[in-house]
Amino acid sequence: MANSTSATATTEADTPPAKPIGFPPGFRGAAVYSGVKEDKTKLDLSLIVSDRPVVAVGVYTQNLVQAAPVLLDRQRTPTTQARGVVINSGVANACTGAAGLADAKQMTALAAEATGAGPEEFLVLSTGVIGHPLPMQKIAAGVSAAAQKMAAGPEALEAVARGMMTTDTVTKIRSRTIRLGDREISLVGVAKGAAMIGPNMATMLAVVMTDAVLEASDAQAALSEAVVESFNCISVDGHTSTNDTVLLLANGAADGPPLADRDLAAFRATLVEVCEDLAVAIPADGEGATHxxxxxxxxxxxxxxxxxxxxxxxxxxxxxxxxxxxxxxxxxxxxxxxxxxxxxxxxxxxxxxxxxxxxxxxxxxxxxxxxxxxxxxxxxxxxxxxxxxxxxxxxxxxxxxxxxxxxxxxxxxxx
Amino acid sequence: MANSTSATATTEADTPPAKPIGFPPGFRGAAVYSGVKEDKTKLDLSLIVSDRPVVAVGVYTQNLVQAAPVLLDRQRTPTTQARGVVINSGVANACTGAAGLADAKQMTALAAEATGAGPEEFLVLSTGVIGHPLPMQKIAAGVSAAAQKMAAGPEALEAVARGMMTTDTVTKIRSRTIRLGDREISLVGVAKGAAMIGPNMATMLAVVMTDAVLEASDAQAALSEAVVESFNCISVDGHTSTNDTVLLLANGAADGPPLADRDLAAFRATLVEVCEDLAVAIPADGEGATHxxxxxxxxxxxxxxxxxxxxxxxxxxxxxxxxxxxxxxxxxxxxxxxxxxxxxxxxxxxxxxxxxxxxxxxxxxxxxxxxxxxxxxxxxxxxxxxxxxxxxxxxxxxxxxxxxxxxxxxxxxxx
Known part of the structure; x- marks a missing residue:
């Protein structure tokens, strides 16, 4: 990427990671099997939480038919007062009408309650079959269980990425660190994408977490630009799903003033790299694909x-x-x-x-x-x-x- | 089709044909095996000739990369002075540069010479592999042989349709007759389309012949409209080929003044029907397809x-x-x-x-x-x-x- 040149001097690429990575400072996560998926050996409910408010921005599917979690997250972003994201796989909560929107809201309220956040401070992502209602009792129990297990290390991050998967065969975790003066900033992203096989589940979801201090408007501009250069440049079925979502969460744990000028430019270039790495991982994981x-x-x-x-x-x-x-x-x-x-x-x-x-x-x-x-x-x-x-x-x-x-x-x- | 309503009262649909049909009055044709295809049991060179000058108009591929026969026919249509079409299958004469254009011209000159027409009174269609030169000696011998066999009956029409085929499994011939006052007008179309299987040969070709008397501008308008409602509404690979061509040849053998007003409208509606029948026959012939x-x-x-x-x-x-x-x-x-x-x-x-x-x-x-x-x-x-x-x-x-x-x-x- 032409854009990445300015950042490579201060960037350590770790794709594939030289050593397992965990969450950026201030973030934790967990995943459990809640019973939404049939296969009990899988994980299907992930929770990501920040120990302080995060600037949260999103880029959403351009499909006119939008799933309930997309409708809700669109309302709630951009924001400077989010605390986390709750994610389920197995059921997409798409084409589910007003009841589906109520379920999506309830899911965020459950996550907020379990983690001590305000009821509207959570975002939600869903992926799976279309047209089925969320089994809310299972979701509620899963959220409670996940909230008890929150951790910041590589295993928790791997679990969160695994809990988002549908027909993916590998987890998709990509990261960069970037040194800006005396501050070291982390960007850690997780994604899922069904690649070539997408039986109603071709949805692409990604969450990029960073401890950078960002103004909400700068975060939105950076994410929008990065998506254009990455997730908008992959195609498997030519099919834009009802649930496609990319979120950027910046919790400011790195401290200092909001990034500006050259530092902001370096952050943006690095975000493009992380998004590009995550995006390419999706077609690279086509089960039916050989190239x-x-x-x-x-x-x-x-x-x-x-x-x-x-x-x-x-x-x-x-x-x-x-x-x-x-x-x-x-x-x-x-x-x-x-x-x-x-x-x-x-x-x-x-x-x-x-x-x-x-x-x-x-x-x-x-x-x-x-x-x-x-x-x-x-x-x-x-x-x-x-x-x-x-x-x-x-x-x-x-x-x-x-x-x-x-x-x-x-x-x-x-x- | 909404448009067909006005014509159905005076139209006899014959899809599939109740009995074998031949060429419209004044048209004849033939096809031979010239050696362009490897399989000697096939036909690969077709000739269509009118016993009098025809109004000829075309609609061509919108691909920027256009095969030599498309470039030549574009130059020569619309015209009121065409005499016929020479068609080969097996080699598309596409991506063949200046030499390919010279070959296409030569092919029309050979057909004209063999049938007593002027050197620029023929059009040409090719379909087959891209990037290979036409074997002109074989083409020349094939044109001569075909010119000796011209006939107007069902067997000759079937042979012409067969000589256009690449991976098609059945010939595609559709027709209508339409009574306008005391005149009966024939429309007879032949097409080829490789449907689901298109190894460099996904080209769609069609020629509709009629004995109607048409002004060139009316013929062009009628064909352009018909293509929009028919051939532009089929998709197999989403792939627009370098050679796609639809020609309308009107030789006026039905006599009388050029069609106008209600007669012209009835003709146009009927042309839409013929084109729609031919177009649908293409995806219907997907060898690999089951639906x-x-x-x-x-x-x-x-x-x-x-x-x-x-x-x-x-x-x-x-x-x-x-x-x-x-x-x-x-x-x-x-x-x-x-x-x-x-x-x-x-x-x-x-x-x-x-x-x-x-x-x-x-x-x-x-x-x-x-x-x-x-x-x-x-x-x-x-x-x-x-x-x-x-x-x-x-x-x-x-x-x-x-x-x-x-x-x-x-x-x-x-x-």
Whole structure:
């Protein structure tokens, strides 16, 4: 990312983490099995709490059909007086009407009561099947149990990330620390995303916690920018869920004045990195998928143009099946770019697959098909690099390949 | 279609044809195996000729990357002086640069010479793999051979339709006759479309022939309108190919003055019907598909809104896999509508699957899941009927389900 340059000098990347990480200072969490999921070996209720009020901001699904927790969190953010987030998996509390909204409110009230916060100081996230009511007795018991177990270490963080999961196969935790003068700031994010398999549960949820001191307006601007550069640049089904939510919680435990100027810029750049790491982890965890595809578009007239072309290529089933079959099928990629709705001169387009030139300034070039095919077959990552030669803007977009296993997983599911 | 009402009184639908049909008066055709395809049992070169000049108009792919035959036909249409169309399958003559354009021109010159037409009086269509040059010697021999076999009957028409096919499993021929006063007008269309399986060959081609007398401007307006209501309302891969072309050839063999007023309106309505029949035949022929899905959107504020929502539902892999699995998963359908980018009130949305109510004014309703599932499983056609209650506009959109077989067919292909 161009934006990350300013921060890398003072940033330690830990993806994958060199050692297990815990919550940022002032945050704690816990997760339990409450009985919403059928499988008793799983966790399905997570609690995140700050020991002091947090600035909380959110970015929410653009789907017109919005789940109850989204409607509630939208009302409550931005705020400077939040204390935590309660999260359940298994039931999405979506398409549940007024009763669902009452349940979402009740869920936050239960979490607040169990942790000594005010009744409206909690936010709520839900993910799972649509159209089913939350089993509130189970939720209530789960919240009480989780509140007894709050901790700040790596195990508690791992549990919180696990309690958000639906069809994820791995937890998604990413972090950065950033030194600003004599202060060290932590950013720790957890996310869930069902990637290729999303039987009513393709929801993407993420919570980024930081001990930075932030004005609410700066926090909102930083998160909105970061989401555009990260979560908005992944696509699995092309399907925007009813529950998609990204929250940023800043509790100010690092003390000092609110971040401003260069410090704020460094924080924002680092937040983009954390969000990008979390976002890429979602398509990377496609159970039915065999490849994580990165589409890089360079030489566009604007970033919007580049994103649009990247998304069109990433959403093409013909491109996705070609990668699944290790087929260096440049025709499908170039032609997908051509119908993205972005004007460009086809005679100046160049395409590289995994660094190997296959299409040069509007014309196919001779290449060793076996070499390119092997480069796709022999690694999980595939890089499609498209150069438009129209301008200087660029973007990256991530998706998975499309496999028969994906179809089986999604077709065999029953409502 | 609302538009077809005015014409149905004077129209005999013949889908499927009660008896084999041939070319409209004044048209003839033939097809041969020229050697472009590997399989010698197939046909790969078709010729359509009129015994007098035709008004020829076209509607072409909106992909920025356009194959040589598209570039050439765009230059030559609309025209009142065309004589025919030469069509090859197996090689798309796309992404072939200046040499490809010269080949396309040469192909039309060969067809013109073989049939006694002027060198620029032919149009050309190609479909097949991208990036390969046309084998011009084989094409030349094929054109000569086809020109020796021209005929007007059903067998010749069937051969022409077969010579256009790539991965199609059946020929696509649809027709109407329409009585206007004492004149009987024929409309006969042939199309090819690779439906769910489109290994570089997802191209959709169609030629509609008529003996009507038409002004070129009226022909263009009629075809443009018909394409919007038909071929623009089908989606298989969401992939607009480099070669997509629909041609209308009107040779005036029915004599009399050019159609005008009510006669022209009746012709236009009938052309919409023929194009719709041809268009629906494309997703209906998905080898890997087990369902033809019709998405009907009613109560939209505009037809554009309705089409956009229909297309978004039709392109959702989660919806398409649900239908493949006979899963009455209304959540995926309602949520796809929600991210189509069209404003509507989610609390007024109603959804029926195969006529069975599953979602009523923004809320799920109890329904017998087995009954709805069986209604999907036990027939090839699935109807998703979405009512927005926002206005009076509507649209239909057609697609296929998404099966593991589709992925296998597309992933196993090699460039």
């Amino acid at each position: 994580l595809i990165t589409v890089e578009v360079h030489g566009a007239r604007s970033r919007d143009d580049a994103v649009r072309i990247g998304k069109t290529i990433a959403d093409s089933p013909l491109v996705k099946t070609a990668i699944a079959g290790a087929d260096p099928n440049w025709g499908r990629i170039v032609s997908a770019a051509g119908y993205a709705g972005v004007p460009f001169d086809p005679d100046r387009v160049t395409l590289l697959i995994n660094g190997l030139l296959v299409y040069d300034k509007g014309a196919p070039v001779p290449f060793d098909e076996a070499t390119v095919s092997d480069s796709i077959a022999n690694q999980r990552d595939t890089l499609l690099l498209l150069i438009l030669d129209e301008g200087s803007a660029s973007a990256r977009f991530w998706t998975t390949d499309l496999t028969a296993e994906y179809v089986r997983l999604n077709a065999d599911y029953r409502t | 033809l899905i019709t998405v009907e959107v009613h109560g939209a504020r505009s037809r554009d809104d309705a089409v956009r929502i229909g297309k978004t539902i039709a392109d959702s892999p989660l919806v398409k896999t649900a239908i493949a699995g006979a899963d009455p998963n209304w959540g995926r359908i309602v949520s796809a509508a929600g991210y189509a980018g069209v404003p509507f009130d989610p609390d007024r949305v109603t959804l029926l699957i195969n006529g069975l109510l599953v979602y009523d004014k923004g809320a799920p309703v109890p329904f017998d899941e087995a009954t709805v599932s069986d209604s999907i499983a036990n027939q090839r056609d699935t109807l998703l009927l979405l009512i927005l209650d926002e206005g009076s506009a509507s649209a239909r959109f057609w697609t296929t389900d998404l099966t593991a077989e589709y992925v296998r067919l597309n992933a196993d292909y090699r460039t």
